[in-house]
Amino acid sequence: MKQVQIEKNALPELIQRWAQSAQVVAPVKKESYTAFEVITSPEEIELERAHNTRYPLKALFLPQSEVLFRYHNGEYLPAEAQDSTRVIFGARPCDARALTLLDTVFEEEGSHDPYWKTRRAAASVVGIGCDQPCESCFCTTVGSGPFDRSGLDVLVTPVDGKYALEAVTEKGQTLLANLPELSASEQKQVEEIQQRAASQMKAAFDPAGVRDKLYAIFESEYWKQVQQSCLGCGVCTFLCPTCFCFDIVDETQRGERVRNWDTCMFSVYSLEASGHNPRPSRLERTRQRLMHKYAYWLDHIDQIGCTGCGRCVRYCPVGLDIREMIRRAQAWEEA
Amino acid sequence: MSDLQSDIRKEAARLLSENSVDVVIGFENASVPLRPQPAFIKRAEDAEKLVFNGFCQNNLATFLNRYPKTTRIGLVARGCESRAAYALMVEHQHPRENLVLIGVSCAGILDWRKVEARAGENVLSAEEVNGEVKVRSRLGEFTFDRAELLHDSCARCVHPNPVNADIQLGETLPEGDKALARQPIAEFEVLSSTERYAFFTHEAERCIRCYACREACPMCYCAECFVDHTTPRWAESTVGSSGTHAWHLVRAFHQAGRCVSCGACERACPMDIKMTYLTDKLNDDMQSLYGFEVGLDDTSQPPFAAFSLDDKDRFVS
Numbered sequence: 148m149k150q151v152q153i154e155k156n157a158l159p160e161l162i163q164r165w166a167q168s169a170q171v172v173a174p175v176k177k178e179s180y181t182a183f184e185v186i187t188s189p190e191e192i193e194l195e196r197a198h199n200t201r202y203p204l205k206a207l208f209l210p211q212s213e214v215l216f217r218y219h220n221g222e223y224l225p226a227e228a229q230d231s232t233r234v235i236f237g238a239r240p241c242d243a244r245a246l247t248l249l250d251t252v253f254e255e256e257g258s259h260d261p262y263w264k265t266r267r268a269a270a271s272v273v274g275i276g277c278d279q280p281c282e283s284c285f286c287t288t289v290g291s292g293p294f295d296r297s298g299l300d301v302l303v304t305p306v307d308g309k310y311a312l313e314a315v316t317e318k319g320q321t322l323l324a325n326l327p328e329l330s331a332s333e334q335k336q337v338e339e340i341q342q343r344a345a346s347q348m349k350a351a352f353d354p355a356g357v358r359d360k361l362y363a364i365f366e367s368e369y370w371k372q373v374q375q376s377c378l379g380c381g382v383c384t385f386l387c388p389t390c391f392c393f394d395i396v397d398e399t400q401r402g403e404r405v406r407n408w409d410t411c412m413f414s415v416y417s418l419e420a421s422g423h424n425p426r427p428s429r430l431e432r433t434r435q436r437l438m439h440k441y442a443y444w445l446d447h448i449d450q451i452g453c454t455g456c457g458r459c460v461r462y463c464p465v466g467l468d469i470r471e472m473i474r475r476a477q478a479w480e481e482a
Numbered sequence: 483m484s485d486l487q488s489d490i491r492k493e494a495a496r497l498l499s500e501n502s503v504d505v506v507i508g509f510e511n512a513s514v515p516l517r518p519q520p521a522f523i524k525r526a527e528d529a530e531k532l533v534f535n536g537f538c539q540n541n542l543a544t545f546l547n548r549y550p551k552t553t554r555i556g557l558v559a560r561g562c563e564s565r566a567a568y569a570l571m572v573e574h575q576h577p578r579e580n581l582v583l584i585g586v587s588c589a590g591i592l593d594w595r596k597v598e599a600r601a602g603e604n605v606l607s608a609e610e611v612n613g614e615v616k617v618r619s620r621l622g623e624f625t626f627d628r629a630e631l632l633h634d635s636c637a638r639c640v641h642p643n644p645v646n647a648d649i650q651l652g653e654t655l656p657e658g659d660k661a662l663a664r665q666p667i668a669e670f671e672v673l674s675s676t677e678r679y680a681f682f683t684h685e686a687e688r689c690i691r692c693y694a695c696r697e698a699c700p701m702c703y704c705a706e707c708f709v710d711h712t713t714p715r716w717a718e719s720t721v722g723s724s725g726t727h728a729w730h731l732v733r734a735f736h737q738a739g740r741c742v743s744c745g746a747c748e749r750a751c752p753m754d755i756k757m758t759y760l761t762d763k764l765n766d767d768m769q770s771l772y773g774f775e776v777g778l779d780d781t782s783q784p785p786f787a788a789f790s791l792d793d794k795d796r797f798v799s
Contacts, residue, residue: 201752381694382694464540464697464750465519468512
């Protein structure tokens with residue numbers, strides 16, 4: 148689609164333009180990291196970080212806690228519709244791609260989730276490609292790339308003192324109306340930057356055959372070894388852009404039915420009312436996490452349920468690295 | 483390779499080959515730089531995998547509860563790990579006779595976040611040489627003084643030496659400065675209650691309830707944590723002030739006189755939440771009110787866990 152450009156110092160002006168008709172959400176500095184927040188001024192935006200926001204983009208569409216409805220003295224009170232028009236600026240392609248995977252869950256034919264769908268329909272996602280992918284990144288290994296357009300309405304490529312902006316969807320075209328087009332030579336330069344970034348990334352593993360291998364070693368000793376140091380916390384899954392499991396609770400004191408993120412890494416997640424737990428130890432829970440991403444997603448939609456953002460790799464308190472777990476699975480041979 | 487590391491390997495291999503222990507818990511290198519991983523060595527020939535350096539950030543005593551009480555465990559134990567091990571013995575979590583403490587005096591854990599803040603987001607490797615840390619990142623090569631990279635809890639560590647270890651490796655280090663350790667507590671105490679609450683709220687509000695702090699903590703071993711209890715629910719699981727405040731406050735109170743001030747909770751937190759200002763204050767209260775400090779032997783019970791018929795304060799009658 149058509150590519151346009153702006154000078155880097157003209158970005159605030161463009162953001163202001165979007166802000167006239169939408170909330171603009173962008174990465175801002177928070178403690179030692181960045182987080183997506185509604186901005187009141189373009190100056191708040193932090194784009195210098197190579198690392199992604201700490202908290203994943205999914206939280207803007209599937210908040211960690213979402214009030215589904217309220218009740219008071221037996222009366223049903225619907226939750227406020229989350230339909231504000233939003234432009235999300237500065238998303239990374241891995242996070243945006245994750246939205247397309249989650250669409251298959253929350254917008255599946257016949258079971259649309261209205262909360263997800265309303266937010267998705269009201270948002271445009273402007274992504275910035277990664278000209279410097281990080282050490283923990285492995286998007287190219289899992290079928291994506293540092294300039295993947297999936298889930299984006301606009302893809303931004305930083306070029307010298309400029310930004311090249313490519314409209315990926317009609318929503319994106321609207322956002323880029325009346326901006327000067329990129330020349331053919333500049334377009335070539337953009338393509339080179341995009342290709343160079345992708346080629347800089349080493350393959351973390353060969354994704355072919357991962358699913359079959361995981362099924363083949365389902366009952367093996369591999370899991371016993373690989374889960375040893377796992378603490379059983381929720382860091383990897385809560386920071387994961389594609390994990391979507393939730394629990395629905397009644398916060399009775401406030402009269403709210405709430406959908407909260409949950410995680411297969413918690414023992415209480417699979418605990419049944421009878422007291423039986425089909426995933427009684429960290430072994431089964433670690434296996435579930437890996438199997439879901441690298442086998443069950445493939446069974447369902449033929450895509451790996453991981454976009455290679457590397458958050459689980461970076462923030463695991465015991466240095467567990469999903470790339471290494473897959474490599475070890477692939478190399479595993481029954482004794 | 484440091485002498486300390488080779489000594490740890492030697493001792494681990496000896497214990498395993500003499501069949502004195504069933505497993506040695508230490509650290510091994512993982513695929514991510516600056517992040518050695520807990521290791522569970524069962525064969526003498528695998529002792530070569532063990533590593534020991536300033537980036538070994540977990541408190542290994544947290545893994546003691548994974549094993550039946552009959553398992554003979556060799557634990558690579560720094561000051562805080564040995565104290566956690568003793569605190570766990572007091573609470574009957576693992577018997578002294580089935581625990582071999584491979585004591586290592588600790589110069590303090592290096593905070594990978596501090597390394598990244600100085601050397602850039604993409605660190606490729608780091609090595610400790612004579613009190614300095616040489617770091618290679620995408621931005622180039624850097625040399626830092628070890629002291630500036632210490633994790634906050636380690637910078638104010640009082641007990642760097644293992645308590646009553648079975649094997650002592652490396653030279654004994656001078657004890658830390660108690661006055662220095664008390665500084666952050668004093669700074670918090672002088673705040674008004676409104677300011678203290680604002681500080682607490684600012685920290686707690688970033689919590690994503692992943693419970694990495696709980697899982698990383700050697701003293702959090704309840705079979706069912708109060709936040710996981712569903713009938714009745716003691717705390718809201720919804721992320722918001724009610725449940726999150728309850729989690730942070732009750733967690734801290736459960737640690738009163740039990741926390742060994744290792745800071746593993748803060749190192750595990752993915753959201754950079756400060757937590758030790760609460761537990762350190764509670765430990766300080768235990769010192770001043772009851773003269774108690776945790777983890778110095780295998781018999782003294784934390785005051786809030788102890789019960790005595792001769793208790794002079796008969797508040798329960």
